[in-house]
Amino acid sequence: MSTAVDDAAAELVERLLGGQRAALARAITHVESGAAIARRILQAVQPGAGTARVIGFTGAPGVGKSSLINAVIREFRSRSKTVAVAAVDPSSPISGGAILGDRLRMGEHGTDDGVFIRSISSRGHLGGISATTAQVVDLMDAAGWNVVIIETVGAGQSEVEITQIADVSVVVCAPGLGDDVQAIKAGILEIADVLVVNKADQPMADETRKQLVAMLGLRRAERRNVPVLTTVATTGEGVDRLVSVVEQQCQRYPTPKRGQRPHKRLQTLIAQAAARQLQERLATSNEAMIHDLCTRVSRGELSIDSAARTLLDAVLK
Numbered sequence: 001m002s003t004a005v006d007d008a009a010a011e012l013v014e015r016l017l018g019g020q021r022a023a024l025a026r027a028i029t030h031v032e033s034g035a036a037i038a039r040r041i042l043q044a045v046q047p048g049a050g051t052a053r054v055i056g057f058t059g060a061p062g063v064g065k066s067s068l069i070n071a072v073i074r075e076f077r078s079r080s081k082t083v084a085v086a087a088v089d090p091s092s093p094i095s096g097g098a099i100l101g102d103r104l105r106m107g108e109h110g111t112d113d114g115v116f117i118r119s120i121s122s123r124g125h126l127g128g129i130s131a132t133t134a135q136v137v138d139l140m141d142a143a144g145w146n147v148v149i150i151e152t153v154g155a156g157q158s159e160v161e162i163t164q165i166a167d168v169s170v171v172v173c174a175p176g177l178g179d180d181v182q183a184i185k186a187g188i189l190e191i192a193d194v195l196v197v198n199k200a201d202q203p204m205a206d207e208t209r210k211q212l213v214a215m216l217g218l219r220r221a222e223r224r225n226v227p228v229l230t231t232v233a234t235t236g237e238g239v240d241r242l243v244s245v246v247e248q249q250c251q252r253y254p255t256p257k258r259g260q261r262p263h264k265r266l267q268t269l270i271a272q273a274a275a276r277q278l279q280e281r282l283a284t285s286n287e288a289m290i291h292d293l294c295t296r297v298s299r300g301e302l303s304i305d306s307a308a309r310t311l312l313d314a315v316l317k
C-alpha cells in the first residue's frame with residue numbers, strides 16, 4: 001500500500017523526469033533538508049539517471065571558478081548542450097556571500113531555459129558533502145540536463161570527493177602559484193584530469209603553466225597525460241579549447257544511457273550510506289563490550305586494530 005509520502009514522491013519524480021524545472025528545484029530542496037521524502041525521490045530517479053556528463057571544477061578561493069563556469073556554460077550552449085550547475089558552498093550554511101557571487105557571475109544565463117544554476121550548502125543531511133552533491137547530481141542527471149557542472153572550493157577533502165562524483169575533474173589555478181604550491185603538493189595533481197591556469201591576462205600566467213607542466217613531468221611515470229590549459233574567464237579566451245578537451249576526456253566513458261551511468265558516482269553514494277549506517281551502529285553498540293575492549297587495550301593485551309575488528313564483527317552481526 002502506498003503512503004502519502006510515496007505518492008508525493010512519485011508525483012514529483014514524474015514531473016522531474018518530464019523536465020520540469022520547478023520539480024527539480026523542489027526535489028533538490030528535499031534532498032538538502034534531509035526530508036523523509038528525499039530517500040524515495042532518490043530511489044525513484046535512479047533508472048532515469050545516466051545521460052549527463054558530470055564535470056567538476058575545483059580550485060582555491062577566488063581563482064575564477066564561477067567566472068570560468070559562466071564562460072563554459074556559454075560554450076556548451078553554443079554546442080546545443082543544456083547545462084545544470086551545482087555550486088557547493090563549503091564555507092558555512094549561512095554564508096550568502098559566495099552564493100550571491102556565483103549567481104552574479106553566472107547571471108547572464110538567468111533567462112536561458114537551457115541553463116539551471118543552483119547553490120547547495122554542504123551541511124550534508126543525508127551523509128556528508130559528497131553524498132549531498134552526488135544526490136543533487138543524480139537529480140539533475142535524471143531531469144535530463146546534458147551537462148552537470150559542480151563548483152567546489154578546493155579545500156582538502158572536498159576536492160578529492162568531487163573526483164569520485166565527476167566524470168572529469170578540472171582543477172583551476174591562478175598565475176603566481178606562491179602559497180598554492182603547498183595545495184598542489186597536497187594532492188591537486190593527483191586528482192586533476194585537466195589543469196587550467198585562469199587569469200591568463202595577468203603577469204606570470206605562462207610561468208605558472210610551465211611550472212605545472214614541469215611538476216606533472218616529474219610524475220609522468222605514475223599517471224596519464226594531464227593537459228595544462230590557459231584561460232581568461234572574463235573574456236572567454238581559451239574556453240572553447242577547454243570545453244573540447246573536457247569533451248574528449250568524457251570519451252573515456254561509454255556513451256551515456258539512461259539507467260547506465262558510470263558506477264563511480266553510484267559507488268560514492270553506496271559507500272557514503274555504508275559509512276553512515278556503520279556510524280549509527282557504532283553509536284549504539286554494546287557499552288559493556290566497549291568497556292571490556294578499552295580495558296584490554298589499556299592493559300596491552302589487545303592492539304587497537306584488533307579491538308576495532310572485534311567491534312566491527314559485533315556491530316555487523
Ligand SMILES: Nc1nc2c(ncn2[C@@H]2O[C@H](COP(=O)(O)OP(=O)(O)OP(=O)(O)O)[C@@H](O)[C@H]2O)c(=O)[nH]1
Pocket residue numbers: 060061062063064065066067068098101105153198199200201202231232233234235
Ligand atoms: N583578470 C581576470 N580576472 C578574473 C578572471 N577570471 C575571474 N576573474 C576575477 O576574479 C574574481 C574571482 O572570480 P570568481 O569567478 O568569483 O572566482 P571563484 O574561484 O569562483 O571564487 P570563490 O567561489 O569565491 O572561490 C572576480 O573578481 C573575477 O572577475 C580572469 O580570467 N582574468
Ligand SMILES: [Mg+2]
Pocket residue numbers: 065066067101102151
Ligand atoms: Mg565561485
